[in-house]
Amino acid sequence: MTPSLYEEAAFRAAAGNEFRPGGLRLTEELARRCRLEPGLRVLDLACGVGSTARFLARRWGVHVVGLDASASFIDEAAAYQDGDTDPGRGRIDWVVGRADDIPHPDGYFDAVFSECFLSTLEDPVRVLREVRRVLRPSGLLAVTDVYLREAIAVPLPGARPAAACLRNATDRRTMERRLDEAGFEVTTWEDHSRALGGLVASLIFEYGSADAFWQAAVGDEPAVRESVAASRPGYCLLIAQ
Numbered sequence: 337m338t339p340s341l342y343e344e345a346a347f348r349a350a351a352g353n354e355f356r357p358g359g360l361r362l363t364e365e366l367a368r369r370c371r372l373e374p375g376l377r378v379l380d381l382a383c384g385v386g387s388t389a390r391f392l393a394r395r396w397g398v399h400v401v402g403l404d405a406s407a408s409f410i411d412e413a414a415a416y417q418d419g420d421t422d423p424g425r426g427r428i429d430w431v432v433g434r435a436d437d438i439p440h441p442d443g444y445f446d447a448v449f450s451e452c453f454l455s456t457l458e459d460p461v462r463v464l465r466e467v468r469r470v471l472r473p474s475g476l477l478a479v480t481d482v483y484l485r486e487a488i489a490v491p492l493p494g495a496r497p498a499a500a501c502l503r504n505a506t507d508r509r510t511m512e513r514r515l516d517e518a519g520f521e522v523t524t525w526e527d528h529s530r531a532l533g534g535l536v537a538s539l540i541f542e543y544g545s546a547d548a549f550w551q552a553a554v555g556d557e558p559a560v561r562e563s564v565a566a567s568r569p570g571y572c573l574l575i576a577q
């Protein structure tokens with residue numbers, strides 16, 4: 337896999353083990369709204385180094401599958417877990433795999449968590465259909481993600497891994513339409529853009545200046561920077577059924 341923004345030292349220093357705005361505070365919100373309880377089966381889709389999977393297993397006693405396309409992230413996730421001896425925690429299985437080809441049977445999961453992931457995808461509807469396949473009927477999809485508060489197209493030419501979370505971010509209406517296309521109904525939508533501001537401030541600090549951060553995130557093309565700013569990137573929490 338191409339090295340991503342999340343593997344850069346400055347990003348890891350700013351974000352820690354949660355490669356997203358809002359950290360475990362927003363994960364806790366999602367868990368509460370999904371009414372998780374011990375024994376339920378939860379998929380942490382694109383789990384990164386697994387902080388959400390470990391949190392859900394320890395705090396909510398659920399059986400978690402943490403799936404990510406990066407073998408090195410999954411290795412790191414499994415190594416952290418070895419230190420967790422809490423007898424009350426639920427089981428965790430780590431899987432190296434692709435979100436559009438989940439190796440579980442139809443209807444296997446009670447809930448799927450997707451944090452800061454759908455906005456990175458070229459074809460999110462394909463992944464959402466696969467998520468729907470592995471969710472039991474009336475199971476819940478719990479999402480936090482980057483979105484555009486102004487519905488304008490952001491041109492991000494070329495494969496710029498650092499721009500991952502922005503490259504395919506879109507506005508609320510388009511996100512809801514894509515979910516609808518994949519058979520989901522959005523039951524909760526909330527704006528949490530303050531959480532994005534917090535992460536960006538830490539990133540600017542770690543990259544050394546606002547300019548160095550913007551260079552890493554979107555490059556130095558003035559038109560691209562302007563359209564990114566005009567689209568007002570934000571962060572949302574949603575639950576879909």
Ligand SMILES: C[S@@+](CC[C@H](N)C(=O)[O-])C[C@H]1O[C@@H](n2cnc3c(N)ncnc32)[C@H](O)[C@@H]1O
Nearest residue numbers: 354355356382383384404405406434435451452
């Ligand atoms: C922004 S990070 C979010 C990670 C994690 N959810 C978190 O919040 O810390 C996006 C993750 O998606 C993973 N990823 C990218 N494409 C993927 C795919 N097609 N299937 C599964 N994981 C993928 C990356 O390896 C990375 O860990």
